[in-house]
Amino acid sequence: MRTFFLLVFLFVTTLNINAQNAGGKAKITGRVTDAVSKQPVDYATVSIFKQGSASPFNGLSTDPKGDFSLNNIPAGDYRLTIDFLGYKKHVVEHVIVGNGGTVALGIVALEPIQNQLKGVEIVAKAPVIENRIDKMVYNAQNDLTAQSGAAIDVLKKVPQVTVDIDGNVELQGNANIRFLINGKPSSIFGASLADALQAIPGSQIKSIEVITSPGAKYDAAGTGGIINIILKDSKVQGINGSVNLTAGTRQENGSFNLNARKGNFGVNAFFSGNAQLNTTVLTTNNRSSADGQGNITRLFQKGSSDSKRSGYQSGLSLNWDITPKDVLTAAVGFDHFGNHNNGLTNQQESITDASSNLITNLLSLRNSDSRFNAYATDYSLAYKKNFKKEGQSLEVLFTSSYSKNTAKYSQTQDYLNNDRETTGIRGNNPGNDRETNISIDYTHPITKSFTIEGGAKAVIENLTNTTVTDTLLSGNYVNNAEQTYGFNYKRNIYAGYLSVSTSLFNNFLDVKAGLRSEYTTTKSNLAGVLIPGYNTFAPSAVISHKLSPTQSIKLSYSYRIERPDYGEINPFFNISDPKNISTGNPNLKPEKSNTFELGYNKSFDGGANIYVGSFYRHNTDDIQQYTTRYDLLTINGKDYTNVLLNQRANLGTQATLGGNIFASVPVTKKLNLRTNIFLAQRSNKAPGLDSIKAFQYRFNLNASYQFPGNFMAEAFGNYNSSSRTLQGTRPHFFFYTMAVRKQFWDKKASIGLVANNAFSQYINQESTTKGPGFNQASIRQLPFRSFGITLSYKFGKLEFSKDKEKDGHDEGGNNMPSEPSGR
Incomplete structure (x- = not known):
């Protein structure tokens, strides 16, 4: 402080x-x-x-x-x-x-250009990183190495964002992030965030907006902030499109875009797909636990798991400029992703007494299989009215998102050194998630330097699913009635906000401040789960000052909460490994956060840019993963021995003081260097647990070089440090990417080669977990090395005219959606 x-x-x-x-x-x-x-x-x-x-x-x-x-x-x-x-x-x-x-x-x-342009694409190329007053924008379409992977790979290069090898995302060291697509929510993110981000090809992403201190117009959800993924779109007259394909040894993806616009009506359609080929991960777990009577149980597990991922996205949007001041937009999208994991694990479980005498020594072979699939359909209808007074507008938005999710697992254990019967269990958890958002936003400029904004929003969410569990008995699966049940969860949020923007002291300071109120009601059909309704007041403010035409400084504050999502509250027990069981927690309370930020930005004549920022964030009812060991755990009438149970819980407070440094330097006209450094000191205090202080950092470097003949090369490296948690340590990791690209046919086509971790087959991750009565050390070896080839082609005829570009579009004519009422 x-x-x-x-x-x-x-x-x-x-x-x-x-x-x-x-x-x-x-x-x-x-x-x-x-x-x-x-x-x-x-x-x-x-x-x-x-x-x-x-x-x-x-x-x-x-x-x-x-x-x-x-x-x-x-x-x-x-x-x-x-x-x-x-x-x-x-x-x-x-x-x-x-x-x-x-x-x-x-x-x-x-003077108008008289010659008609045919088959020529004109692009106003934006810098890779743009630092604006309320957000930081990463223009992925201008980044060579980002185009061959998925959204999760693009996020690894975004300032202030950290992504681990498993696809877990943090913003300024906080994993509680509100994800949006084109400024709108999607239920696809609530099912499995890592899988959803793996299903979006990087070639489909135009830009990623990072909003660490959202204003009152935005939802209060997401203590880490908001990440908005903007997909490619166009409002240029004529018919045009693009095709992107990537074939590789580890993952493949492709996307197709088609844009057509004539006069005041436009259509955009796209389809994109992504597949991670079969990957074999090697794992080793070594656990030691005590029962309080002098007996020591040791569990050693060593095995391998084959995993696959795949998914697709598709969408159709219609844009109609009814009048020069009235715009109607309709969109529908269909998304899918899924994963499949199966593997064999050798297990040795031994128990010794206080005198180190061996009591039991059990050898077994576990065969496990798990699958997850999610299908989502998103609809939206938006209307915007611009009035005669400059800056005065009215926006109405309706969105509805429906996803169907299914989680399955099965496992059997064969005992190798005794005549025990083979045991096993399988579970099936189909579920539906429907979310509807209705919002209205109004902006009214009182004077040129004073503007009032206000709006209201309703969010209606309904989760339903069923758990069916079968137990293997005498070679046959029999339904376990005590582990078969239904789970319904309903949550409604009613919100309103008011904010003002003004300039003070003769335009010396730009100020924006607001207050948002959200009332939440929650209902569940599970016995013992009672969550009373609660109201949240979320103030926010930002003050900025231009020190000179090339440098600025800003100070901001925001209050935010994190409501638990689908996976965190679903009480379904995943028992694919009976020694490591995971489940959700329907009694989770929302996490609350106060965040302060101070940032400085400067650009130089030669094109260089630097941003230095610091932040302080304090969370209460902090949501963290927590692991508990049980000698005997009974789940709906079934007993499990020597178990670690993993679930999310509200664990005290967390305070984080951190900073971020970003710099982009054109060393020469052809060579550009870009770096991003993130540092944070975190402290956690949880009743009944040790208080910890942990330092973590992230460093990356990007170098690009433009050779003659439309030939470009780029290299990117990233290092994430290890860090302490309330119950152990998280692993460090390092990865690097190299890419080259050649453009031809007047830059309408290109071919590229990409290599990830070319000189090392595995990324080794070592982590520890400890708690009352147990210690566990784990090693995971992930094959990260891959090679790929990318192909891209842009087609169509572009016609340019001085049609009026509406508010909410960038200078290139692409949709730049604001988020009415903070989706």
Whole structure:
């Protein structure tokens, strides 16, 4: 806390210093029109350069009237450029700015390009990383090595995000993240996050938005923040599309996109699929436990497991500009993913007394099989109304997501050194998850520098599933009635919010603050599960200041909660390994979090960029995985001996102080280096458990080089440190990727080669778990090495015209959905 308040003090001091030096700044104004029709050109890009510099230090887009105003410009000699698709770039040399006042350029006429463009793609290439006031954006489509894998591989390169080898994602060291697709929720994430992220090919991802301190407009769910995956889309006139294919030794994926737009109506369709080929993982577990009477039980397990993953995504969206100010969008999507694991494990379980005398020594062979499948259908209908007053808008959104999930397992144990009968069990857990969201958002600018936003939202979620368990008796499976039951879980959330945005002290500070209220009701049909309704007030605020046209600083605060999801509350017992059983906890309470952030960003003339941020987060009712050992565990009438039971629980408090450093440096015109460093000090305090302090860090480096002839090479390496948990340690890991790509046919086609961990077959993960009466050491060997080839082709005819781009679209014409009422 002392460190945090010191940072706040430095921030306030910096504001005072800059307030004293803020005088003397000027502004540049003008209006952009079509040289032929004399009509205003809205959303033209205006950029300002220092003389001799190749990179702009400030810029904006023209408003619906074609007007622009560049503020807080220091005295100097500048070059101004104005650009828009379908027009020749207009350059104004030697714009002389004095101390204070206004430089009025008047009307700037853009000349239309008369020649029709056929078979040519024009792309305004954004930087790989964009740091905005409320989010950080990773533009995956501009990253070579990200295109060959799945979404989980793309996330490994996103600043502030950590992904372990098993696909578990953390944002600023917190795993409780709200995931969205195109700004909308999907029930597919509630079934199995790691599998869902494995099913989205990287070639289908346009960008990933990271929002660590969401405002009042967003749902309060997700103490770690929000990750929004933006899929590729287009609003360019004409018919165009792309095909991407990757074939490899470990995983394969492909995607197809088709866009068609004529006038004010557009259609987008896509299909993408991903498959992880059979992978054999080697595991070793060594456990020692005491029963309190001097007897020591040792369990040694060594085996291998074959695993496969596959999935697909498909979608169709329709966009209709009813009028220049009324837009209707409808979309439907069909998604699927699944995994299959089967393996053999040799087991030795021995018991010795206090004098080290052997009491029993049991050898067995366990054969296990588990499968998981999820199918989801997502619907959405959105309407946006822009009023005559600039910035005034109304948005209404309806989304419905339905998923059907099935988890199955079976296991048998053959005993090798006695005549015990083969034992076994199998379980089947089909379930449905339906979630409906209805929201309305209204934005009203009172003045040019003061805006009010408000809205309401209802979330209706209904989980139903059935557990059927059979026990192997005398060679036949017989239904176990005590482990066969149904589970229904209903949760409704009713929310409202109000926020204001304003500029203070003559545009010296930009401030956005708001309050969100969410009332949650929960019902379950399980005996003993009673969760009363509760209300959550979630305040948020962000203060930002431009120290200069190329650097800014911001301070933010947010209050958030984490409601347990489908997998955490489902009481289904997975007994595929009778010595390591896992289940959900329907009595989980929501986790609550207060987060403070301080960030600084600076860009340089040569194109370099650096971001330095720090944060402090304090969680109560912290949700953590907890492992308990039982000499004898009875589950619905069935006894299991020497068992570790794994489930989530609310375990006290967690406080994290951390920082993130991101830098992108163009060493030469052809060589670019990019790095991201994450560090965090975490402390956990849980009643009945030891308090721990743990330090963890992540470091990665990306290097890209542009050779002549449209040939590019890239390399990426990532290291994640090990860290302590409440009950042991998590493993460290290191991986690296190398890729080359050649573009041809006027950059419409490309071919690439990709290699992951080319010089090492396995990633070895060593972890420990301990608790009252037991210690366990585990080693997992994951085959991570792979080689692949990627093919890409873009087709179609593009027609450019000065159609008005609506709010919510980026400069390239792609959908940039905001999240009404915080989905």
